[in-house]
Amino acid sequence: MSRVLLGVSGGIAAYKACELVRLLTRRGHEVRVMMTAGAVEFVTPLTLQTLSGHPVRSELFAPGEESQISHIELADWADVVVLAPATANLIASLAQGLANDLVTTVCLATRAAVLVAPAMNVNMLQHPATQANLATLQERGVQRIGPDRGDLACGWTGEGRMVDPEVIVAATERLMRPAVLAEEAVLITAGPTEEPLDPVRVLSNRSSGKMGFALADEAAKRGAEVILIAGPVSLPTPIGVRRIDVRTAEEMRSAVFAEFEHATVVIKTAAVADYRAADTVDQKIKRESADTLEIKLVRNPDILREISAAKGERTVVGFAAETENVLANARDKLKRKGCDLIVVNDVSRADIGFDVDQNEVTIVGPTAEETTRVPLSSKVEIAAAILDRIIQVRKT
Numbered sequence: 001m002s003r004v005l006l007g008v009s010g011g012i013a014a015y016k017a018c019e020l021v022r023l024l025t026r027r028g029h030e031v032r033v034m035m036t037a038g039a040v041e042f043v044t045p046l047t048l049q050t051l052s053g054h055p056v057r058s059e060l061f062a063p064g065e066e067s068q069i070s071h072i073e074l075a076d077w078a079d080v081v082v083l084a085p086a087t088a089n090l091i092a093s094l095a096q097g098l099a100n101d102l103v104t105t106v107c108l109a110t111r112a113a114v115l116v117a118p119a120m121n122v123n124m125l126q127h128p129a130t131q132a133n134l135a136t137l138q139e140r141g142v143q144r145i146g147p148d149r150g151d152l153a154c155g156w157t158g159e160g161r162m163v164d165p166e167v168i169v170a171a172t173e174r175l176m177r178p179a180v181l182a183e184e185a186v187l188i189t190a191g192p193t194e195e196p197l198d199p200v201r202v203l204s205n206r207s208s209g210k211m212g213f214a215l216a217d218e219a220a221k222r223g224a225e226v227i228l229i230a231g232p233v234s235l236p237t238p239i240g241v242r243r244i245d246v247r248t249a250e251e252m253r254s255a256v257f258a259e260f261e262h263a264t265v266v267i268k269t270a271a272v273a274d275y276r277a278a279d280t281v282d283q284k285i286k287r288e289s290a291d292t293l294e295i296k297l298v299r300n301p302d303i304l305r306e307i308s309a310a311k312g313e314r315t316v317v318g319f320a321a322e323t324e325n326v327l328a329n330a331r332d333k334l335k336r337k338g339c340d341l342i343v344v345n346d347v348s349r350a351d352i353g354f355d356v357d358q359n360e361v362t363i364v365g366p367t368a369e370e371t372t373r374v375p376l377s378s379k380v381e382i383a384a385a386i387l388d389r390i391i392q393v394r395k396t
């Protein structure tokens, strides 16, 4: 059970704050609510007071309210501060470090983890000012969940919908996680590799790196030392993670082996190119008159297999993308590669897998009993499930 301080700001999604309070209290958390002046226009403090079982505050200077619990006491009381919905205005105020109402003042004063659940019109979200403000908050370690895509209350369709209260509850509880991985050094590879064909052309694949970055973020939140070896991707480095950027499979292999000694867990989410050009061409390949061009490829090293052979006490996890006989192929791969777990996804489905935020995976162990399915969830949830499983393996 934890103390959750919920800050509600003035958007239509404020009505969902009621459900959020109910879910949090039902799960045994103590919830106190603070509201911006705008939020009070959308839902009454009485509703949130009734649901949370505590008086709701909305003003910074209110003699009656301050006599109960001051804004600093409120900031100190919280284990987690959740801002849901977080409007563009609230996000901008936080990015500026303003303290011009109760919610912003408490956010400035608190040392608790802060989670924002943005909700706004798609154009407001995409505005460079909002994007810059969100990036500023992220740099400062503020956690963010959503927003989702969908129909917006303003009539537009697009990104900007606040994520569902259940998703906010899960994200809030993740922030409360104890540092269960404090003893582990987790080495993660992520993204594609890029194999040069000539100075301007490359052989690569569509891996976005999202899964590996989500795992790195989650492992760091659970107290692990995290080393993230990333192929060419455009994703921000999760807080508290040491990142090493590489391009080719060979570079990835060197980086992995440089860090391997020190690691206790290795997770290979990277989509390593299986082949690279046999000859590195120093000059750009010219368009010749011939209609066909042959490029000879040679096999890249299988990093996962090499690591597994040398793993000792380490736990090694591989990933697999399959289009048919998903489970049988994955179990086969587990044996062939010699790793402890294989996380497999069915890439024949368009809605999951590469470059999307959601995924559905099966965590395959050596036997059927050691195999678990994780239903369609965000990559953040999947990362949590994979780490839960790794923790189990580490304990046995």
Ligand code: C5P
Residues within 6 Å of the ligand: 189, 249, 268, 269, 270, 271, 272, 273, 274, 300, 301, 302, 303, 304, 305, 317, 318, 319, 320, 321
């Ligand atoms: O053999 P396949 O590419 O299907 O296996 C996927 C798993 O093996 C992933 O975990 C990937 O990171 C790893 N791999 C590797 N080195 C390669 C190819 C794949 O480590 N050259």
